[in-house]
Amino acid sequence: MRTEGRAKRLPRAVRERQIMDAAVDVFSRLGFHAASMDEISEVAGISKPMLYAYLGSKEELFATCIRREATRMMEAIATGVEPDQEPDVQLWSGLRAFFGFVGENRASWLVLHRQASNQGGPFAVELTDMRSRAVSLVAALLTQSTKAPATKLEAESLAAALVGAGESLAEWWLDHPEEPAGVVAARLMNLVWMGFGDLVDGNVWHPPSRR
Numbered sequence: 001m002r003t004e005g006r007a008k009r010l011p012r013a014v015r016e017r018q019i020m021d022a023a024v025d026v027f028s029r030l031g032f033h034a035a036s037m038d039e040i041s042e043v044a045g046i047s048k049p050m051l052y053a054y055l056g057s058k059e060e061l062f063a064t065c066i067r068r069e070a071t072r073m074m075e076a077i078a079t080g081v082e083p084d085q086e087p088d089v090q091l092w093s094g095l096r097a098f099f100g101f102v103g104e105n106r107a108s109w110l111v112l113h114r115q116a117s118n119q120g121g122p123f124a125v126e127l128t129d130m131r132s133r134a135v136s137l138v139a140a141l142l143t144q145s146t147k148a149p150a151t152k153l154e155a156e157s158l159a160a161a162l163v164g165a166g167e168s169l170a171e172w173w174l175d176h177p178e179e180p181a182g183v184v185a186a187r188l189m190n191l192v193w194m195g196f197g198d199l200v201d202g203n204v205w206h207p208p209s210r211r
Helices: 012-032 037-045 048-056 058-080 087-103 105-117 121-145 152-174 181-200
Strands: none
Touching: 012 037, 012 048, 012 058, 012 105, 037 048, 037 058, 048 058, 058 087, 058 105, 058 121, 087 105, 087 121, 087 152, 087 181, 105 121, 105 152, 121 152, 152 181
């Protein structure tokens, strides 16, 4: 139950963070349509008029949450990568950072992946932007670590495959939370590195010629 004086004066940045934290919690539990601004204001401990004044409509608030959580995730991955290490360690550190973020911020991933995907429309644009940023980051890592020269298109296509695999495994993991983050990351590492390891060394498979 709300107590008097809960919505005390705070710096705008602090208040907005408080609102978005509450919104991510509510959206992840209830979904976009079932979530109400009344519920979000209650969890945030502020009045509904103040909620609208700070971050606008429910649609605007949801889009802002997607952008913030996507930025947090990308920053976690970029910070987690060890660029001075061997290529396999770079990839492993990036995967570990990704699954570490998902494991510690399951509400964020639910909003980013399940809720944003289900709503489509303008929210799908936000999700596409997040994927593009992830693909660009992975493509840059692959380009830097591959001995054989790779075109931008080749690097981006391989990065897109890895990002897609990571999203699918993270989605599966949400339904199997008993699995440790390191174990899940290691499974994907073992799946992809058997192929990427050869590519990094310049060994490429070619389909058999048909006559």
